[in-house]
Amino acid sequence: MKLLLKKELCFTAAPLSYFFLAFSVMGFIPNYPILVGAFFTCLGIFKTFQAAREGNDVLYTVLLPVKKRDVVRARYLFVALVQMAAFVLCAVVAALRMTVMSGGIYAVNTLMNANLFYLGWVLLIFADFQVVFCGGFWKDAYRVGVPFLLFGITAFVMIGLAETMHHLPGLAALNTPWGMPGVQIGFLAGSAAVYGLSTVLSCRRAEAHFETIDLNL
Amino acid sequence: MKMEKILEIRELCKSYPGFELKDVSFCLEEGSIMGFVGRNGAGKSTTLRAILNFVHPDSGEVRLFGKLFSQAEDEIRQKIGFASSGVDYYPRKTLKQILENTRSFYPNWDAARCRELMERFGLAETKRFMDLSEGMKVKFHLVLALSHGARLLILDEPTSGLDPVSREELVVIFRQLAGQGVSILFSTHITSDLEKCADRVTYIQKGQILASEKREDFLRHFAAQGSTLEEIMVNLEVNREVQI
Numbered sequence: 001m002k003l004l005l006k007k008e009l010c011f012t013a014a015p016l017s018y019f020f021l022a023f024s025v026m027g028f029i030p031n032y033p034i035l036v037g038a039f040f041t042c043l044g045i046f047k048t049f050q051a052a053r054e055g056n057d058v059l060y061t062v063l064l065p066v067k068k069r070d071v072v073r074a075r076y077l078f079v080a081l082v083q084m085a086a087f088v089l090c091a092v093v094a095a096l097r098m099t100v101m102s103g104g105i106y107a108v109n110t111l112m113n114a115n116l117f118y119l120g121w122v123l124l125i126f127a128d129f130q131v132v133f134c135g136g137f138w139k140d141a142y143r144v145g146v147p148f149l150l151f152g153i154t155a156f157v158m159i160g161l162a163e164t165m166h167h168l169p170g171l172a173a174l175n176t177p178w179g180m181p182g183v184q185i186g187f188l189a190g191s192a193a194v195y196g197l198s199t200v201l202s203c204r205r206a207e208a209h210f211e212t213i214d215l216n217l
Numbered sequence: 218m219k220m221e222k223i224l225e226i227r228e229l230c231k232s233y234p235g236f237e238l239k240d241v242s243f244c245l246e247e248g249s250i251m252g253f254v255g256r257n258g259a260g261k262s263t264t265l266r267a268i269l270n271f272v273h274p275d276s277g278e279v280r281l282f283g284k285l286f287s288q289a290e291d292e293i294r295q296k297i298g299f300a301s302s303g304v305d306y307y308p309r310k311t312l313k314q315i316l317e318n319t320r321s322f323y324p325n326w327d328a329a330r331c332r333e334l335m336e337r338f339g340l341a342e343t344k345r346f347m348d349l350s351e352g353m354k355v356k357f358h359l360v361l362a363l364s365h366g367a368r369l370l371i372l373d374e375p376t377s378g379l380d381p382v383s384r385e386e387l388v389v390i391f392r393q394l395a396g397q398g399v400s401i402l403f404s405t406h407i408t409s410d411l412e413k414c415a416d417r418v419t420y421i422q423k424g425q426i427l428a429s430e431k432r433e434d435f436l437r438h439f440a441a442q443g444s445t446l447e448e449i450m451v452n453l454e455v456n457r458e459v460q461i
Contacts, residue, residue: 007321
């Protein structure tokens with residue numbers, strides 16, 4: 001597994017998967033739908049799936065002396081590692097905006113502010129990617145277009161909901177650095193649980209499915 | 218002396234819309250070269266894919282080194298090499314990058330053998346895969362397959378796209394490898410290559426094995442169809458209803 005993960009990170013990964021991590025600092029852009037940064041992280045990961053497909057990566061990898069299910073697991077680990085790197089960057093941005101940068105140009109924002117509630121939504125977007133895109137891809141280990149389109153649609157519905165939710169009566173405090181702290185912490189913890197479960201369950205399902213599909217040369 | 222069976226296929230069946238692999242059975246012994254012959258669409262690639270566990274048969278079983286894939290997947294893959302024409306791995310990567318990544322998975326990777334083969338085939342490590350001609354790509358696949366000490370080589374049309382000199386070179390390499398106990402199963406349309414190196418010939422027609430026997434026995438068996446493998450193949454396919 002260690003070798004396969006190294007292969008995913010250093011050999012298979014498209015450079016864009018790493019460059020697109022920079023979109024995590026979009027959280028500094030005032031009056032911008034910052035949750036789109038999470039979508040861009042996933043778009044970067046998608047480029048790895050696309051490049052790997054063009055390079056016959058699945059065929060090359062299953063010919064190596066490895067277990068077939070580990071091929072799937074290594075890719076999921078790669079996805080999760082990139083997402084966690086993006087999440088750490090988002091968390092740093094959120095921490096700065098919740099403390100030393102909470103005033104000034106960030107004081108008034110009709111869209112979402114970078115806070116714990118935002119970080120929870122970042123994890124939910126990533127969970128959506130795991131379930132809809134990764135799960136869809138491993139159905140035949142070939143198609144990337146339709147799964148990514150479905151992910152794009154669901155992700156933008158989620159982004160729209162998240163960016164405007166605080167306009168609902170009684171939820172305005174969700175868009176402040178420390179408002180409704182119990183709700184914000186609970187939401188982040190719940191999102192982390194959903195992310196973890198989605199990753200594990202989607203991976204297990206993809207592993208089982210990958211064992212049964214016929215691979216074309 | 219009884220030779221060890223490296224590959225055993227028993228009553229393999231697989232149905233696709235418009236095509237069926239029916240009760241495919243044959244075996245390959247240690248140090249033996251088997252030519253797998255048949256027309257396009259006869260079921261050669263499907264059979265090879267089933268051997269490699271890429272295709273899941275509806276029934277029947279494939280044993281490699283006496284084991285099923287489900288029993289020892291990674292152990293079996295350690296001992297097999299696969300090369301195919303028409304499969305491009307990572308077109309934008311250099312051969313060096315691909316070699317370095319591949320060797321990390323094989324503890325018994327023979328770097329000296331790899332270098333020797335790269336030189337022998339005229340492959341430069343700095344070239345990108347996409348810059349290779351079709352023939353050179355096949356050669357590179359062979360370098361990958363031969364450098365990790367595989368005991369069984371499964372080759373899908375390995376000599377397609379190669380010039381006569383390279384094909385002759387490969388035939389010599391196949392014979393050398395067989396002498397070292399490596400078993401080779403290769404599908405091909407170029408029957409003249411088989412005349413030079415195959416110990417056994419397995420003929421598949423419309424998803425069914427017509428014969429799997431020693432080359433001399435095969436030629437004797439189908440003597441009425443012609444005196445060479447090519448003549449036999451042409452006549453067998455022209456007279457499809459032939460009864461064995």
